[in-house]
Amino acid sequence: MTDTLWALTLCLVALAALLVLRRRMPVAFWWLIGYPLVALRVLATYRATMDACGLTVPASAVRRATARMIGREAAPVPPRRSFPLPTGSGLVMRLRMATGQAPEDFMASADRLRHAWSAHAVHIRPTKPGRLELRLIGWDVLADVRRPRQQSGGLLSLPLALRDDGRWHVRDFRAVPHELILGATQSGKSVYLRNLLCGLARQPVVLVGIDCKWGVELAPFAPRLSALADTPDRANELLDALLEEMEARFRLIGLSSAAGADTVLTSDVWGLPDKVRPVPVVVVVDEVAELFLAASRDDEKRRDAMVTKLIRIAQLGRAAGIYLEVCGQRFGSELGKGATMLRAQLTGRVCHRVNDESSANMALADISPEAALAATAIPAERPGVAILGDSSGGWSRARSPHLTLDEAAAVCRATSALVPELPRLDSFRPVVAVEHAGVAAPAAPVPTARPVTE
DSSP states (O other): OHHHHHHHHHHHHHHHHHHHHHHHHHHHIIIIIHHHHHHHHHHHHHHHHHHHOOOBBBOHHHHHHHHTTTTEEEOOOOEEEEOOOOOEEEEEEEOOOOOTTTHHHHHHHHHHHHHHTOOOOOEEEETTTTTTEEEEEEOTSSSSOOOSSSSSSSTTTEEEEEEEEOOOOOEEESSSSSEEEEEOOOHHHHHHHHHHHHHHHHHSSSSEETTTTTTTTTTTGGGGGGGEESSSSHHHHHHHHHHHHHHHHHHHHHHHHOOTSSSSOSSSSGGGGGGTTEEEEEEESSTTTHOOSSSSHHHHHHHHHHHHHHHHHHHHHHHHEEEEEEEEOOOOOOOOOOOOHHHHHOOOEEEOOOOSSSHHHHHHHHOOOHHHHHOOOOOOOOTTTEEEEEEEOOOOEOOOOOOHHHHHHHHHHGGGGGGOOOOOOOOOOOHHHHTTTTTOOOOOOOOOOOOOOO
16 A cells, blocks of 8 residues: 555656646757657657548559559558657658649648647748648747847847747848837837847947937947937938948949959949948837827928938848838828838838737738738737748747846947947937947936836
8 A cells, every 4th residue: 555655646746747847848848758749649640630631642543553452442642751850849840742732731731730739839831842841839939938049140140039930030131131120018029129239239230229209218228329319300310321321332332343353243232342341230210100200391391301211221221231120119101101112121020919900911911911910919918929021921920038128238238349430420329328438428417217118
């Protein structure tokens, strides 16, 4: 009796330990328990599951003839598969489609496969003609997102958010030069922006901020900013300086291409030699609606001028190494005639939970109507979850790791020595940054207000 009691006690302790492990360390639980069980289930039920989901094809004539010779019926043939290999969040298999099958057939059956194999999610992605990648997710990877070990994937390339398929969304400015970020209050938009700024702060990049809410959102990052405009008038002047910088870079590209017959022709700054290549510039426009709103005729003239300048930077800035990050709580066509034209240049889209359907449509409807519907369904209790879209029509759910304002401000203070020299922006250098660099500045109270929105 005592041995039985001890055995029962040990079983209960082991079960409790597994439950704690699954909750606190889901990756370790998956490697120890989850992957072996799911892999066995997939291998044992693969043929039957594919047949039930309508993903099989009739057997070939030779196989049918052979089956008739032995008095059997030839079973339908499922797609050829590789062995299910483990990943950090699930497993992955390579599938080879049969003749007559299309990737859309498998994507439509992804939810059926998820239920059949008791998985959290199943994602299907074409890799090359006739072949697919089936990625099975073992648990909700967006429930607790941790920062990646590798903070940077290279110059102007940053992992910013974990996607629901277990892979990281990498913000590559050279591939997607301009981006639109939308999100309501407490939706996680500011956290995404903090991760972006902290990643860029560690790189040799000029950071420019435009925050017409008197700088309350971007002021904590002032030690690392090369320029900060906190009013519409200052923003208008800063955009003029950026246009002058862009024109100077285009002249440099033209002079370099005409230097001689032995020079390598280039149409952007990345083809220039390293010793003459200008430093990349990332312009962060926070609360873009403040630039569009107008209460008088003078405000309308200034707004139209700033929108035109932003559109010019968006159209020509990529070749000059100038990139835009446009953020706001809402973005609609009623903000002005230039809003839709500017939106068309912002090929990267990040839409957190928004307060109205029009903002979701403005961000994602031209990419995929399903993505806009998914953005409106983001629950309020999951801040940080966003819908990521690109010009190819693809979209996915993702969540950025939590980063407090104090942590982000500390990173900007620690990297203040990395602020590149750009003479055209010296007059827009934040007061905090100038004082930190040891340059005399007029006595002025440093704003201490902290952002009240997330």
